Amino acid sequence: MSIESNLLKKERQNVTFSVEELTNVWDGGKEDTEIRRKVVKVFGDDPVLKSPPICTMTREERYTEATRKCVYIFRNMLQKNGIYPGSKEFEHFWNAMPIEYTLLIHMGAFIPCIMSFGSEEQVAKWLPLSANLNIICTYAQTELGHGSFLRGLETEATFDRETQEFVINCPKVSSMKWWPGDMGLNANHALVMANLIVGGKKYGMHPFMVQIRDLSTHMPLPGVTVGDIGSKMGFEAIDNGFLYMKNVRIPRENLLNKNSEVKPDGTYVKKASDRLMYGSMVNLRVNLPKSQAIDVLAKACTIAIRYSAVRRQGLLNPGGAEVAVLDYTLQQHKLIPQLATVYATKFAGEGIIKKHQAFLQNMAKGNISDLAEIHALSASFKASVSEQCTEGVEVCRRACGGHGYSQASGLPHLLSKVTPTCTYEGENTVLYLQTARYLVKCAKEKAADLPESILFLVQPIQNARGNITSLDNLALYFKNRAALCVQAASKKVNQMSNKGLAMHEAWDKSSVQLVHATKAYVIQYIFDAFASFVKEVKCSKSVKEILEDLCCLYGLHYINNCSGDFLKLGILTAHHCNIAEEAEIALLEKLRPNAVGIVDAFDFTDSSMESCLGAYDGNVYERLFDMAKLSPLNKEPVHQASYKYLRPYLLEGRDILEGAKSKL
Numbered sequence: 001m002s003i004e005s006n007l008l009k010k011e012r013q014n015v016t017f018s019v020e021e022l023t024n025v026w027d028g029g030k031e032d033t034e035i036r037r038k039v040v041k042v043f044g045d046d047p048v049l050k051s052p053p054i055c056t057m058t059r060e061e062r063y064t065e066a067t068r069k070c071v072y073i074f075r076n077m078l079q080k081n082g083i084y085p086g087s088k089e090f091e092h093f094w095n096a097m098p099i100e101y102t103l104l105i106h107m108g109a110f111i112p113c114i115m116s117f118g119s120e121e122q123v124a125k126w127l128p129l130s131a132n133l134n135i136i137c138t139y140a141q142t143e144l145g146h147g148s149f150l151r152g153l154e155t156e157a158t159f160d161r162e163t164q165e166f167v168i169n170c171p172k173v174s175s176m177k178w179w180p181g182d183m184g185l186n187a188n189h190a191l192v193m194a195n196l197i198v199g200g201k202k203y204g205m206h207p208f209m210v211q212i213r214d215l216s217t218h219m220p221l222p223g224v225t226v227g228d229i230g231s232k233m234g235f236e237a238i239d240n241g242f243l244y245m246k247n248v249r250i251p252r253e254n255l256l257n258k259n260s261e262v263k264p265d266g267t268y269v270k271k272a273s274d275r276l277m278y279g280s281m282v283n284l285r286v287n288l289p290k291s292q293a294i295d296v297l298a299k300a301c302t303i304a305i306r307y308s309a310v311r312r313q314g315l316l317n318p319g320g321a322e323v324a325v326l327d328y329t330l331q332q333h334k335l336i337p338q339l340a341t342v343y344a345t346k347f348a349g350e351g352i353i354k355k356h357q358a359f360l361q362n363m364a365k366g367n368i369s370d371l372a373e374i375h376a377l378s379a380s381f382k383a384s385v386s387e388q389c390t391e392g393v394e395v396c397r398r399a400c401g402g403h404g405y406s407q408a409s410g411l412p413h414l415l416s417k418v419t420p421t422c423t424y425e426g427e428n429t430v431l432y433l434q435t436a437r438y439l440v441k442c443a444k445e446k447a448a449d450l451p452e453s454i455l456f457l458v459q460p461i462q463n464a465r466g467n468i469t470s471l472d473n474l475a476l477y478f479k480n481r482a483a484l485c486v487q488a489a490s491k492k493v494n495q496m497s498n499k500g501l502a503m504h505e506a507w508d509k510s511s512v513q514l515v516h517a518t519k520a521y522v523i524q525y526i527f528d529a530f531a532s533f534v535k536e537v538k539c540s541k542s543v544k545e546i547l548e549d550l551c552c553l554y555g556l557h558y559i560n561n562c563s564g565d566f567l568k569l570g571i572l573t574a575h576h577c578n579i580a581e582e583a584e585i586a587l588l589e590k591l592r593p594n595a596v597g598i599v600d601a602f603d604f605t606d607s608s609m610e611s612c613l614g615a616y617d618g619n620v621y622e623r624l625f626d627m628a629k630l631s632p633l634n635k636e637p638v639h640q641a642s643y644k645y646l647r648p649y650l651l652e653g654r655d656i657l658e659g660a661k662s663k664l
């Protein structure tokens, strides 16, 4: 066993709580842990799912491998192992997925869309085909010229009464669909969001099923220009594509018509609120943070903390032995709060998923009264979590020094996976502004008309009592700050408008404060949800203590990072801020001996991280060396480029050196 492995072993001996029990809490119960492990094992043991490490493959190889494995998983593995949508096994399916996959948009975005936009007959037609991969369909909304402002989308679907068809057109280059995943190479259909035009009248964005490739040859159909948009930051294995459509004709029945319909005579019938058109985005904003951001940060923490526990660098005591970098207070200050973020966002996110499920049940009965609340909550939550996790992964990566730059650490891949979450499914600023709109409205309402999650906005500010770092008091500071920030931002909008600015100008001039207030709102939501979870969770005293410490750390770290705000608003005094700072440092010291245990509790397999720095055994240096040997550049002892370009000068060098030697 290497020295490094021994070091991690010692760390594990010092852990003061049951790692297995924390794993159960993380998974949602003992039974869930068992199911997750079963699913992970089925995937892990399957030789068909083995691939070379991603850092040794080209983009084309990564796309090919990811597609090969995904097809195998969806066509063979899931049925064979009884992993069906709706089953507990399926819930843990993300944990077992290979490190890269394609068909994410087909499975994760298109299928939920067809279910929310399609009539019963349309679902019956398209769902089995797509679930069986008999068709591959992308979700084609964003265009080259527009992504955020959906009313600006230019693709048109014009009804032709004669032929009972819609004619799909991208009038300009800027109107072509650009970005959708799975669209470049794999998809033979696209769910195209286009402006409906009937009898010259525009009805806004609607969803259409458009076949884009031939079913036998997979060649693009007439009028369709489609391809991959090229290499980008993140999503390297995925064929994000472009789609330029010129007079592509589709049958009238291909307008997904659960919410609206065009009759054969051209009559437009609206069956439900226009806002439900945005429902697919709410669904993804609720569901993507866990697998695409929170788990990514959890992996980055696992890598950085294990590595920091074995990496020796410098001395803490003059004359003593070199210490693990995790023993430096500053390293703890970088990494341990990231663990707190993982826990806070995960448990807050579960609350939002439950809220969304309740909303969907009500919607099925025709009640969409909670739509505004769930939209506001999911938009700001997605924005905040993606930001926190992206920043957190980058902190973890830099905390690994030079090796954090190596693809072999696994960290650059995690960073490039998490950072697009700030942009896709709604650019974060745009989403914060959506929530701000809701908050400003709520701030004007009577308490009786508001949902519980937002009541604090209109209730009197309460003063904290007792220990200023108790979870109750921290929750109160966050609530008071959010309420005051929303009030201040609303006041600014009103002031600007009273000065004579049009409402949209007043809004733009106040947008810095509006986004700030929304961030304050969503952080209070996350903290409150995590604190409530910690209070209610049934577990041993030692595990509870870990969770309480993480929750307190989440609050304190946030407050200490923006203490100016709390001071400015009169929520905390300078004295309070000093106490908060010291309390955070004390918590770091307290959590330090358990840091490796806490990341072990995430229970990630080595193969799910592909990291030389983060493997369970801590054998970092040998793994780095082995991985370097696999680099395609090391295939031959001498690379062609050296022969081709450098050799003449090297030969000159040889002659000079040997000539000099013979003169000696």
Ligand SMILES: CCCCCCCCCCCCCCCCCCCCCC(=O)SCCNC(=O)CCNC(=O)[C@H](O)C(C)(C)COP(=O)(O)OP(=O)(O)OC[C@H]1O[C@@H](n2cnc3c(N)ncnc32)[C@H](O)[C@@H]1OP(=O)(O)O
Binding pocket: 070, 101, 102, 103, 104, 107, 108, 109, 139, 141, 142, 147, 148, 149, 150, 151, 275, 278, 279, 281, 282, 284, 287, 288, 291, 292, 371, 372, 375, 423, 424, 425, 426, 427, 430, 434, 437
């Ligand atoms: C292989 C594994 C498979 C596994 C399978 C297993 C399965 C499952 C598990 C699943 C895991 C998934 C993982 C997948 C990962 C995904 C990967 C990447 C996906 C990336 C996809 C994308 O990237 S896809 C494009 C997204 N592109 C946007 O996201 C545009 C943003 N842009 C807007 O969203 C609008 O443009 C914007 C700004 C609102 C203004 O829209 P606008 O101008 O029309 O609206 P206004 O602002 O005027 O608002 C007018 C009124 O509408 C209200 N309202 C607005 N939105 C509303 C809404 N959503 N719901 C309700 N109400 C809404 C608003 O609150 C106002 O209400 P009020 O009037 O009462 O105040």
Ligand SMILES: Cc1cc2nc3c(=O)[nH]c(=O)nc-3n(C[C@H](O)[C@H](O)[C@H](O)COP(=O)(O)OP(=O)(O)OC[C@H]3O[C@@H](n4cnc5c(N)ncnc54)[C@H](O)[C@@H]3O)c2cc1C
Binding pocket: 105, 139, 140, 141, 142, 145, 146, 147, 148, 149, 178, 179, 180, 181, 234, 235, 240, 420, 423, 424, 425, 426, 427, 428, 429, 430, 433
């Ligand atoms: C990896 C990846 C995968 C994707 N997959 C898909 C997919 O499968 N399907 C699909 O349809 N799309 C997809 N997209 C596209 C994505 O949804 C859009 O890029 C996203 O919605 C942002 O829109 P945009 O690019 O137009 O940004 P823009 O809106 O042009 O943003 C540029 C800047 O303008 C600012 N801005 C914009 N509007 C406002 C405003 N009102 N007020 C203040 N500031 C503003 C933004 O904050 C940002 O700083 C994907 C994108 C990426 C990166």
